[in-house]
Amino acid sequence: MTYKMLVTDMDDTLLNDDLEISYENEEAIKKAMEKGVRVVLCSGRSTTSMDKYLEQLNLKEKGQYGISCNGAVIFDTITLEPVEQESLSREYAKYLFSFAKDRGLHIQTYQNHDLIVERKNEYTDMYADITGTKPVEVGDLLSWIKEDVLKVLIQDNHEKLLEVAKELENWVKGKAHMYFSKPFYLEFTSMNANKGLFVKRLRQRLGFKKEEVICIGDSFNDLYMIEEGGLGIAVANAHPDIKKVADYVTHNDNNHHVMKEVIEKFIL
Template sequence: MKYKMIVLDLDDTLLRDDGTLSSRNKQALMAAQEAGVKVVLASGRPTYAMKALAEELDLERFGSYILSFNGAKIINWRSQEEAFSSTLTPQMAHALYEMSIEEGVSALTYVGDDIVTASVNEYTLIESQITGMKVVEVSSFVEAVQVPVVKVLMVAEPDKLVLVEEKLKAKLAGQLNVMRSKPFFLEFTEDGVNKGTSLNHLIQQLGIERSEVIAMGDGYNDVAMLEFAGLGVAMGNAPEEIIQLADYVTDTNMNDGVAKVVEEFLLKDLVQTT
């Protein structure tokens, strides 16, 4: 089999607009895992928010992986061991919070299984809805965040966040990785950490070549892994900039675009060689 791993963004890629997994996508991924293909769920979501899907796809039985927090953590779902982990110091989280105040946007991070913020708004509530995590509004962000965190998000209406992203990317170049996961989410992780660099750590541990990896996504935080993989696949619902840089474009997340790639590049290949 040419491809040994398939790496999948979740929202607007593997999942439908209502956040559910279609039966065709599930069936295709289960068949791929049965054939020995490693499935990696790769999302900006916290690990906690990916557990249910990991269970639905039976990642534990197959020894497949979760790549969470935009690559800041990779976990072998069978052993629960971390294949890769990256954090920000509490001091860096505090500094980002101060920058958010200066820029007039809200900031949040994750402590335990909670979303911690000093300012609840529609965007922090969207993150709660996506992740299934409780929002804890604190009077002092600095006092509430006293341990290393995996990432910090700044959230605001998209037009405002475009300007903040441009300014802070320049200001924090060489210090932090700054990327947009959704139009209203601006994410900050350790410098050099993204879905592509983390994927590189994982395949080196597993002895898999880049050419043996398929990566699928729709967003700007997927660019690094699409460019890294042997076959970078954009969803039909992706922005035009993402579509232009992909090696291949599949159908939309609402029309089983993931399953169609698995069937074409993994399962058909398996049938032809048996």
């Protein structure tokens, strides 16, 4: 099979634990692009926090796209402006804000290019360190929200978030996608937005068939994307449940040039 599109998650997949793209991964991606393969970064991050990595990989060119906010946005990599977008309704976001407030949970949301929080805390500081995104403090989120948002994220320890997910399991049905992107991040997007749905939209926009697309990731927010790929790949450090649905599990983890392995095995 000749693959024409390579879609990769960023954190814990393309990026190592120091949040860097290794030289080996960068060189392998360069070779794939020289063969005409379309490389797409697909992340739970906001669009702006992906920008420096797009620059590093020479993906900021005409006709290049990225996917951000866990599949809520397809954006132009030059302008960083959305070309397709699906938002979570204001009504559902307000419910989640109220739910979190009643239980003392740490919650944040995204609108346009901004990360919105009530006030900074240890969790927002940790998120800012990982993504490079500075939060905008707005006070009470219930008073602030006037329109739909891109996604909502609750941060806390994993055990508490497992309880939250259980409590919200019935409410989200037919309203939103809910999944863990990291053990301490529980995220919510529109029913019309996830990484798999937006990979499908983008490959159709570019004229590619499903079987011509490789998708690679590590966590539950990557599940739909891995299933959408003609070749769905889980990295060695992926959650065991994600490995079960993958067509291929890499030998290397995100700290040992996993993209180099994938590209050399399936593209070069």
